[in-house]
Amino acid sequence: MTDSPYLEAVALSKRYEDGVLALDRVSFGVRPGQIYAMLGANGAGKTTTINIFLNLIDPSEGEARIGGIVTHREPLEAKAHVAYVSENVMLYGNFTAMQNLEFFARLSGKHHYSRDDYHDILRRVGLSDDVHYKKVRGFSKGMRQKCGIAIAILKDAPAILLDEPTSGLDPKAGWEFCRLLESLRQEGKAILMSTHDIFRAKEIADTIAIMKEGRLVMEQPAGELAHLDLEKLYMEYMAGHNGPMPAEA
């Protein structure tokens, strides 16, 4: 791992038009080969953070940077360096898994992949050969999540954004997903993940952060939390611990 973060939020704030402050001066960094997990309740600002990294919305203040590129200034350049998997991957239902992969790979500018490459990647994410040519309209959520991961892998971007990626997955699929993330970490990807799944976060993340009401209220290396009851800590923060982050204390 290098020291300079690849994904970086610098005093990131977002106030929506209805006046709601969704993000309040959030700062953090994710280095290559690091998995950064953001925990928090619904509305804590996790998805807003990811949306700003994807330039789906502009920040009110501060900057989100991908590989040093400010996302709202050079959105297309920034997006070329990041892959994204949403909570509920939605694909083109009339297309097969292969056709979806081919389209999104070409959209990322990757025209060199062969049919075998697509088959390999689908096998790698755990989709057996018999569904490769099936229309994704009939896929379960888990199968679509796997396709989403395959699309992210094909993009071969240095950074990956995951928005609640394990939500709704069965335990086996969740476990397989974690193994995939580990392999991506080993490839040196900088991974930012928002999740509700405390145990999965503790199991796989290098750094765990807790967000509440748009603020980052805790950020700790996962190793330092190993001896703590993370669930209890999380509940304490959710219940009203608004003090300084333990790392800063």
Added chain:
Amino acid sequence: MFRVLVTKELKAILLSPRFVGTFMVGAVLILLSVYVGIQEYRAAVDHAQTSQLLSDQGLQEATSWMSASTRAYRAPDPMTIFVSGLAFDIGRWTPISTRTGVRLRHSLYSDEPMYAVFRFVDFSLIVVVVMSLFALLFTYDAVSGEREDGTLKLVFSHPVSRAHYLLAKASGAWLGLAAALAVPTALAVLMVVVYGIPLGWQDWLRLTLLLGLAALFCGSFVMIGLLLSACTRHSSVSFLTGLMVWVALTLIVPRIGVLTAGQLTNVPTVAEIQGQREAFARDQWDKFMRDGIGRWQGNTDSLGEEALLARIQTEDSLRRQVETNISDYETRQYADLRRKSERRERLALSLARLSPVSAFQIGAMTLAGTDLDMKPRFESAMDAYRAQFTDYVGQRQSESPGAGGMRIEFNSETGMKISNPRDAGALDISGLPKYVSPRFDLAPAVGSLALDFGVLALGLLGCLFGAVMLFSRYDVR
């Protein structure tokens, strides 16, 4: 990038049920309409030829050149197969004689009202009603539908520019629509060739321009659908809005144009013109009578025969002057009416062109020669023919002064004898000039066509610009 997006869009459309539906409906309607059009055209040609033959025979059987008359038939144009326009509403022939003026009469719809009840569905009507709806159907959910499906967010997590995305959506939808309709249209054109419909190079050019105009028109509705999709969050809303816009552009705007032009320009009715003419005539005759009383006051018994004759001639000349005044007044009134009507017509067409539907219809009818100029074009050619006919008949009449009319002779010995002298045998009409229907000339219509192409292109670009502007602020989440 753009090519990838267009390919995907086209592939998605080709795999969708709406493509199959469009292809099937388009194929059935286009092929059927062109087939019926071909049959109508052939029937019209047969009718015109047979009727002309009968008219010529009738002329031959005339008693003399004095009573000679014939008919001029409007030759059907092969382009009416695709755009019937006013062809079935305007009369098909006019009597040509030295006595009556040219006026086209006996349209197909006046002779066969059943056709008017179920009016002819031609290619242009299919484009206006069906293809525009399909164009909206292809794009109403282009943006809002993808947002609802959740794919929009995934697409825009990739380095895709919003303008490229919209352009690709438009191109894909337009190509998909073209793919669905290209085969039936090509088959329809082939059918025209197979049935031996005579098409000159100018007809092929007109047909090509018509297809180009239809492509531009469909492009306009593709863009309208895209614009609506880019300003709504839900595809159901954009669908309903699209339907309302379609109804407005197809049924309301063109009629509002005509109504507004009627309100803005004061054009007298024919009844008003006739009323004014009668009032003027009454004034003129009253004055003539008043003056006449003055002229004839005093003892006319003292006038000699020559002086009386001179006075009667003067009186006759004054009476003719009154008739000329009335006729001139009537001519001026009708010329003014025609000028005002043309001005109102131009204004109505300009306002109606605010809708791409009107721009296409006007352009298509102009190309087919079945527009508002159709009647004056034929009547003017028939007028010219009537002048030739009158000259020829006058010349032949002067060559046989004894012939013609009815002769009644009284003889104290033989009594009364009525004879109907005719020229020797049948009239020789071999030297009579033949009426030739004017061929459609594209050159004078270029200006109007350029306007219609321009209006459609401008509307298309305007919608594209609006869609790009709206989509640049669209929340894709």
